[in-house]
Amino acid sequence: MPNSSLFNAFFTILKKAGLPRVPIHSLRHTHTVILLEAGVDLKYVQERLGHKSIQITATFLRKLNRTQCLNMKCS
Template identity: 60%
Template sequence: MNLVFSRKNGSPLPKSSLFNAFERKLKQAGLPKIPIHAFRNTHTVLLLESEASMKYVQGQLGHKSIRVTSDIYSHISKKIDLDSMNKYKEYIYKIME
């Protein structure tokens, strides 16, 4: 079934088990409560900041359309914005020479 988390026998792990275990680990580590989905968002932003292609990110997330990936994540990082502005600036300087 290509599951990320499963029981030892391979059957699906109930969401409540995963969420409860996650909350216990956060508490043990002295960290504030955060939604588990935040890891997916963080992973995605780091992929994009590392200049992974949007097509690759789409595949990693399992979105059927690259537009979904782009609409949700392309605006989310100040680093991506700054890098894009700097690349544009460098490009303009080169063509103006």
């Protein structure tokens, strides 16, 4: 399937579902957040995402924790 067809199908699904238009790459981020919030081992997440180093995955986890903290207004 050509990229343009994939993107068009993705945006059509979003529109039909009444969801905002977001980049398709956000699905990767959503998948990562779901795994991390479910308590999946960081090494597994690293391998699943194809990161060469666990530090890259850990950076995402730190960003996630910071965002969650901001959303919950924790100190």
